[in-house]
Amino acid sequence: MANNSGENALVEYGARRVIITITVILCALLEIVDTTIVNVALNDMKGSLGATLNEIGWVVTAYAIGNVIVIPMTSWLSQQFGRKQYFATSIVIFTLCSFLCGNATSMTEIIAFRFIQGMGGGALLVTSQTIITEIYPKEKQGIAQALYGMGVIVGPTLGPPLGGYIIDNYSWPDIFYINIPLGIVATILSLRYVKNPPFNNKKSGTVDWWGIIFLAFAVGTLQYVLEKGQEEDWFSSTPILTCSIISVISFYLFIWRELVFEKPIVNLRVLKNKNLAVGTVLMFILGFGLYGSTFILPIYTQNSLGWTALQSGLLLVPSSLATAFMMPIVGTLIQKGVPQKILASLGMFLFFAYSMWGYTKLTSFSGEGDFFKLLMVRGVGLSLLFIPITTLSLSSLKGQEIGEGASFTGMMRQLGGSFGVALITTYMTRTTQQHRVDMIGHLNPTNPIFVQRLGAFTQKFISSGMTPDKAHLAAMQAIEGQTMGQAAILSYMDIWMFLGILFLATIPFILIVVKNKKGAKVPSGMH
Known part of the structure; x- marks a missing residue:
């Protein structure tokens, strides 16, 4: 049924395509979920391994470093060893290191195994997109990217609730052990069904x-x-x-x-392509917003609203389902000729709307009902960003350039997320103190609201049995706690506003991207 000449020899039909699609999406999900699932387990791991808070943070850092190192080299490595062999080997490395991480008895062991696991995972993420692109005909590339995008976009939000459930009901090694049966199945299926492209396994004489x-x-x-x-x-x-x-x-x-x-090992000359150059910037911003917003929400709900880690993780699930639901719809729209830059611009605007909604509506008294509609807007916005940006970035590349260019977009998405988390963390720490200093200036005897609040707290503590002196001190401490809480809320508001403005300002850049003459069609070989 398929044309067996050239790249079309990789196109699959029927049950084979379904099996390969499930396999590569599973691998992408395993990699993405593993970047966030350990976050809720760090406290348990710290006690079990006898580590300090700074030391246990290396469980996350080592994985991220291994991930970001291997992503830009994946195109070259798959050419050296053959994509099928490289993909299967990466699954084996990821699965084996999952077992070793669960059995680690020291910080040295788990950091080393997490680093190697991160290298295997980075290869899975990029190569999965390559394979799923190659097995679908060009007229169905929108759907192919939608299926892959579900794993990439939904994965980060599934990690925290899944990790919270495992920690609450089992133990921290189980967050690694759940990868083992899935990894074994994925390895067998990849060896049985995945093919090497005709141009693959052309080893370079000089490394x-x-x-x-x-x-x-x-x-x-x-x-x-x-x-x-x-x-x-x-x-x-x-x-x-x-x-x-x-x-x-x-x-x-x-x-x-x-x-x-x-x-x-990395062909930088491919960045001369205008679409790709702009696309890497857009993918960086997408990673910044995706991982930054995923990072800030659990901190806000746990620190300011007093939620548990599991409650905070579950909050993001409905919006993830909305993203998953919208992905095939967006892929179909692209397939029918709707300009990608229009869809991406709409996605940026919806993310702006989500951010400004959070800025104006969320307070220290917000409940679960305040988040539902807001996060649905975020979910739909993300679904309108990933596929159009990916196709726009690679639409005017040809042949081997596609894989080389896609390595840049993958790396920039990861680095964008790292920059987002780093900048948000720094900004929160510094502006919270600044907001506190600004508010303390209003806490003086000339402010009637402060005097009234101080008197009410003092009377409350006196009625509970404290002496007037101790009650006054306790009242001052209570007001200090409220001040710090409000300062943190103001910092969260600042971050939401910044993210919103960033995405709104990006829309003009999307609109100047050169449109691919073939519109919705994306060349095969994409990573």
Whole structure:
């Protein structure tokens, strides 16, 4: 039924396509969920492994560093070893390291295994998109990207509630063990059904070792700075300053090496394409908003509203389902010729609306009902962003350039998320104190509201049996607690406003992207 010549030989039909689609989406979900599922388990892991809070944070950091190092090299690695073999090996590495992480008895062990697991996971994420693109004919690429996008966009929000459920009912090693049966099934299916493309497994005679070294140091140290910067007070910390310098120098040397070397590990020249250059910026912003908003909501609900980790995680599930529901619809719209840049612009506007809604409506008294409609807008907005941005970025690339360009979009999405979390964390820490200082200026005897509130608290504590002096002190402490809580709320509001303005300001950039002449069709070979 399929044309067996050239790239069309990879197109699948019927049950084979269904099996491969399920396999690669499962692999993408495993990788994405594992980036967030451990967050709710860190406290239990800390006690079990005898680690400090700073040390246990490396469980997250090591995975992120391994992830971001391997993503830009995935296109080259799949050419060296064959995409089918590389994909299956990555699943095995990810699954084996899941078992080893669950059995780790020291911080050294779990950090090492999480780093290797992150490298295997990064390969899964990028190669999964390559495969799902190749097995669908060009006229169904919108649907193909919608199916893949469900894993990428929905995955980050599934991790916290799933992790919270496992921690509440089982133990922390089980968050790793659940990967094992799924990984075994995915390995068997990939070896049985996935094919190598005709142009694959063309090994380069000379390996770009210096390019690999410079890339690893550049993105690895950058990821460390983003993960640990706020914790170490940024550039006042010698390790952060040292890593920042190493990252800048390594990026410079990496760019120089890749531009002069005959067979570079990452082809930077592909960024001359206008669509891809703009697309990488848009993907960075998408990662910033996706991971940033996923990060800020649980902190807000737990710290300001007193919710549990599981309650906070479950809050995002309905919007994730809305995203999953909308993905095939968006893919169909693109397939029918609706301009991608119009859909992406609408997605940016909806994310702006979501952010400004959060800025104006959410308070320290918000309940679950206040979030539902707001998060539905976020879910629909995200569904309108991922597929159009991906197709716009790669629409005017051809052949092997598509895989090379897609590595950039994957890396920029990950780095965008890291920048988002780092900047939001820093901003919250610093502006909360500033808002507190501003409000304290109004807490004085000349302010009748303050005097009234202080008197009410004092009387309350006296009626509970305290002496007047102790009651007054307790009243002052209660007002201080309220002040800090309100300062935190103001910081959250500032962040929502910033995210909204960022997405609104991005719309003009989307509208200037050169449109692919073939509209909805996306070339195969995309990563």
